[in-house]
Amino acid sequence: MANIQRRLPENVPGDFFVDSTCIDCDTCRQLAPTVFHDHGEQCSVYHQPETDAETQLAMMALVACPTGSIGTTKKQNARLGIDAFPSLVAENVYFCGFTSESSFGAWSYLIVRPESDGGNLLIDSPRFATHLVRRISEMGGIRQMLLTHRDDIADHQLFATKFGCERVMHADDGARNIGVERIIMGEKEVWLDDDLLVIPTPGHTRGHMVFLYKKRFLFTGDHLAWSPARNSLTAFPSVAWYSWTRQTESMSRLLNYDFEWVLPGHGDLHHDTALKMRYHLQSCIAWMKTRR
Numbered sequence: 001m002a003n004i005q006r007r008l009p010e011n012v013p014g015d016f017f018v019d020s021t022c023i024d025c026d027t028c029r030q031l032a033p034t035v036f037h038d039h040g041e042q043c044s045v046y047h048q049p050e051t052d053a054e055t056q057l058a059m060m061a062l063v064a065c066p067t068g069s070i071g072t073t074k075k076q077n078a079r080l081g082i083d084a085f086p087s088l089v090a091e092n093v094y095f096c097g098f099t100s101e102s103s104f105g106a107w108s109y110l111i112v113r114p115e116s117d118g119g120n121l122l123i124d125s126p127r128f129a130t131h132l133v134r135r136i137s138e139m140g141g142i143r144q145m146l147l148t149h150r151d152d153i154a155d156h157q158l159f160a161t162k163f164g165c166e167r168v169m170h171a172d173d174g175a176r177n178i179g180v181e182r183i184i185m186g187e188k189e190v191w192l193d194d195d196l197l198v199i200p201t202p203g204h205t206r207g208h209m210v211f212l213y214k215k216r217f218l219f220t221g222d223h224l225a226w227s228p229a230r231n232s233l234t235a236f237p238s239v240a241w242y243s244w245t246r247q248t249e250s251m252s253r254l255l256n257y258d259f260e261w262v263l264p265g266h267g268d269l270h271h272d273t274a275l276k277m278r279y280h281l282q283s284c285i286a287w288m289k290t291r292r
C-alpha cells in the first residue's frame, strides 16, 4: 500500500499520488498516460483523473504497479482496477496486469485459445495474485508458460504448480536450474505448434527468446519495444547484459518474420502493419549499429 507520508512532491495536489517506493518501471504511464508521467527517476501524477475512464485507468495502474507505490487519499472502488485484468489487447491476447517487483514490473500476457488449438499460453510471469489466478482459471487455466528470459520469470513456479503447465525457456538462461520442463537449445527457431514459433534472440541475456504467435503477435521480452520519443522500434543498450553486438545480430534475424504487434516486457507496445513494422525494425537495426 502506498504511504501518504511518502507522497512524492512531484505529484500534483489531489486524490491520486505516487510515493517514494516507485521503481520507475513505467507501467502506470503506459496504462494511464493522461494521469501519470515520468518526471525523471520516478513517476508521479501530473493530472488528476477527471472522467470515469481516467479513474478506471488510474485504478488499473494502481493494481498493476509492482511495488504498491500508487495510492489515493479518498476511498476508491478497487474493483475498477482489479476486475479489469486480464485486459484485452487484441483478438485473444490479454495483458495480465499485476506486475511483479522481482521482474521490475515486466508485463506478461495471456493468450486464450481452446484446448483443441493447444490451450492457453502465459508469456512471462505476473505476480501470483489471488484475483488474477482466479480469473485465469475461469478463462481456461494455462497449458504452457513461455519465458522470454531469466529476468521476467517472477512467480513461474507458483503458476506451474497451480495449473500444471509446461514451462518453456532457453538452456542458456538457466532453465535447468529452475526446473523448466521444455528446454530450448541453440539458436535455431523452434515451432511449438502450428501457430507458435520460438526465436532465440541472444543479446539482452544469452538465452533470451521471443515468441511469434500467428505470424502477428511478437512477444519480445526485453529484446525489442516501441519508443514513443523516437517514433520507432527500439532496444536498450544500457541493459544488454550479455552482448549489444549479439543483440543487434538477433534483431537483424527478425527481418525474416512478419509481425504486426510488438508486445514487450518493458517499454511500450506497438501495433502497425507488417510492412511498417519491417520499416521500423530496419530503422531500429540501423540505430543499434551506431551505438556499438
Ligand code: SF4
Pocket (backbone or CB within 6 Å): 018, 021, 022, 023, 024, 025, 026, 027, 028, 029, 042, 043, 061, 064, 065, 066, 067, 068, 069, 070, 105
Ligand atoms: S507502476 Fe508503480 S513502480 Fe512503476 S512507475 Fe508507476 S508508480 Fe512507479
